[in-house]
Amino acid sequence: MKKISATLAIGALLSLGACSEYDFDSKYEDPSKVNEVSIDRLMTGVFQKVKDYSCYEYNRYFGFDSQFVGKYAQTFGYVNSSSMYSPGYPPYIDSQWDNLYSALTQYRKMESLYNDEAAGVQAQNEAFMLAAKIHLYDFFAATVDIFGDMPFKEACMLPITNDVSGSYAHYDKAEDIYKTIMDELKEAALRLPEVSIPRNFNTQDFINNGDIDKWVRYANSLRLRLAVRVATQGALQEEGRAAIKEMLENPSQYPMVDEQANNVYIVNQKSGQLNFTAGSGLGDWVTNRQASGAIIDRMLSHGNYNMEGNDPLSGTYVKGEDDPRLLLLYNPVKIVNRNTQQTDEQRYLGTDLTVSDEVTEYYNSQAQDEFGNTGFSQITQNGFFWQNDKFDMLIMASPEVHFLKAEAYLMGYGVAADEARAKEEFLTAVSQSVNLYYYYDSVSTGENARQYEAPTADEVAAFAEARWNSPDYVDKHDAIITQKWLHEGILQSREAWSDIRRTGYPSGLNFPEVNGTIANVPNRWRYPTTEMNYNPYYKEVQDEDTYYTKLFWAR
Template sequence: MKKLSISLALGVLLTLGACSEYDFDSKYEDPSKVTTVSISNLMVGVFQRVKDYDLYEYNRFFGFDSQFVGKYAQTFGYTYSSSMYTPGYTPFIDSQWDNLYSALTQLRKLESLYNEESTGQQEQDEAFLLAARLQVYDFFAATVDVFGDMPFSKACTLPLTNDVQQSYAPYDKAEDIYRTILSELKEMAPRFRTIPVPRNFSTQDFINWGDMDKWERYANSLRLRLAMRVASQGELAEEGRAIIKEILENPTEYPLIEEQANNVFITNQKSGQLNFTAGSGLGDWVTNRLASGPVIDRMLSHGNYNMESSDPLTGTYVEGTDDPRILLYYNPVKIVNRNTGQTDEHRYLGTDVSVSDELTEYYNSQAEDELITTNKGFSQITQNGFFWQNDKFDMLIMASPEIHFIKAEAYAMGYGVAQDMTRAEEEFKTAVSQSIRLWYYYDSIGIGENTRRYEAPTDEAIATFADARWKSSDYTDKLDAIITQKWVHFAFLVSREAWSDLRRTGYPSGLVFPEVAGTIPNVPNRWRYPTTEVNYNPYYKDVQAEDTYYTKLFWAK
């Protein structure tokens, strides 16, 4: 762990001061703004540092998702250029690293206070410890998936030892970090079932509101996600498959997030303490709102998306064969060409939508790319749908469709469990159906300008579509069908997971990543360590040789 991050995190942890605003922090106090460093406050401090990873807000959608992982997963559209694989704003990548170690520092302090307590007091405070640890482990695994090897087991000790020399932490292998997290998640999950709920836990816990069943399902589901990540190949493949078998063959012992009621999320309370705006940052830079051509292509089964066409975005939505989520994801546009004075018709899905003045700026900067045939696979459609600025859209941390996609893959590939294509098909159809219902649920309760424009598809229509996707001749490999629909489900909401699945499986098939003449000529396999880490951590020399854009993660294909 670098000296700079540790010092900064220590200052955040111990600084005393009054709150300047009485909103989020008045109820969910950050340890940097209170005079008592307690276990409950430290848990909230961990949540505060991790929430940028969970929230659909500025840091994610202005810099990290739309300009980084969303490019590499092609869940966001982007402009074809020599620098198209370079993130628009690198500090947003580095901030994930810094936030992670700030959270880990607070967890280390929480663990230290907990270890000093009596047995009786530990029993009362264990819920705070486990919830904070689970959040850090989720965030840590996601950060490993970006960078690879990281300081972990010996990181963030300065606040506990005051020993600067010992605070420099060596890098743990990514495999070892995964192995530790997988092991500890197994021990943690059943504890949520048996430990008492502290008196103030439900008010401090702004994720699951003290619901221990949700915390247990979250821990098991995260373990299943990480086990699947390593099950395809690599030195943890056997261990990952054993975990998948253990969880799927013992559903009572290892309950998962399998229904919408089990979903783990941060509630968007527009009129309450948790006041966020879904998609904040999408409005700050027009390129952040570019829809993904490949996603659209796979949503339209009759293939009317073609960048080489002079009018690639025409056609009519066909119920039962086209993906009903496309009606929510992407809006049609009509743009006046300033150069010709003519209206370029983008009568997408057979509809017209009035265009705001911002599209004039949009046309000048981006729309000409729609006419460049070398820009295959990238679409410039303004994205302002049911999600962006929908005040009712919760910040989903983990939702049930993902779990059913994982189960479908396990049964299709025989990962740990016996190969069973009937079970795989059932899980696939459940996942697709739940995804469609989830997005239409948020559309139905939304108050954004583009919400509730379409009737939710019937159960019969959803079932027909899911069945068609499983049987589609587009896929010679059922794993392609599963990962493609999982990728469509994630889309611009969970681009990180979509990118990890792409690196792990090579699917969805058919994605085009043209080589360019820039500094980063093709899509990276990982991101390089932050400059501060390079400059301050003497152990960087141990990983320097592997610090390239094209070093593969141990679980990658």
């Protein structure tokens, strides 16, 4: 395995962030802290930079999702105000951009080393290259979905060329980046089963632990996600539909993440940088745990909003009618009108985005004893998600794949429109989502976990069937996207926002115009100030650098 001096290579690389905990650093050494650089270590360097936003890390979950895309997708609740469409802390958006290009710098160095190797050595290192590419491309596509056109083919060449004047990169069109990613994901998925597996691949790969089958499924599932995104409309509609047809009609050649056992994730750690503990954000930051009224409204299908009694299963939640995931996601609380101090105006925090006159009695022993549990509101504490060190950092989970298939079959994206197959995939997706949520509740270490019995297989199946047949939806496309949106919720707000921009569903979401700097939900986010100031090619995209320029795949 070819190695180079760190003084020659690392000085040119962007700084790599690493966890401060020994248990992680000792196993996955940060390339910026070691004396030698090699392809296997650089793959880990790519993973480390990407994980800050591919996982529920501090930057992504506490700054990016809950205070940015989660507001635009209405997967998090927020107060109706003139600044409600502004992120809580804009640098978290820019840091996704920075992390991406830091990861790309690692990958460029990998490419340079790999291209200089003899054929026999390349064969030993190909698995590292392909795994790094798949995860990097996942992150790159997600960042394109935020910004649109981005430097890509020419980006991050300085460590290779040492030419500062020639290191500034032109902007590639978003559709060209998407096409490259989809094409190369196909190549990677088909190539991976043929490559030799290095002895240390499983130790350096802290995502799939060296499981090549999972990497193949990850690549194919990511390609399906991107193909469905572009298949609706836009410049890559035909390419997207062709990819869908190829994969869905050849499932043995293009296996996907279709069962929980195939899920792609990073294992959570009780100690280390992947841990959620009290004081890390969710427990203390009100903006991170406000419930989405839009989600509550759709999970409580019976519409009984007059909460009575202390039992959350009596008068608040109707078993067999309401969404069983609600019990795990949100706490029962009471809403008190700030002006009148009346407690009989019980609404859900975030409902209709009009909560500026309300205050929540947060879930704790005092609130429980004095007020009782009389509603559902903020994201649950000490249970399903928060302080659950058994909750994996999900990157690609099987329910999403089945929702994508359901939409493709319903709409005839490259395959013959088939409502029966769409329904079958939808039922599988909803059932797997409910089961996945209750699985993480069952293994939770939180003190409020396992308060409710998991629904039986028959109950889950009946719930999924009822959602498909519900008269609430304008059409079945609405049913699919709404249930996908509910599944994504607080876990995949980026995907939820993209689905809204792409399809206009879930129907009935309210986005009122406000008298603020950002008057309504943006279609994209503006480029970081560093790009405006330092990249001379920013002029190529300057005219389109507005909050309301649509992505090429958006409706």
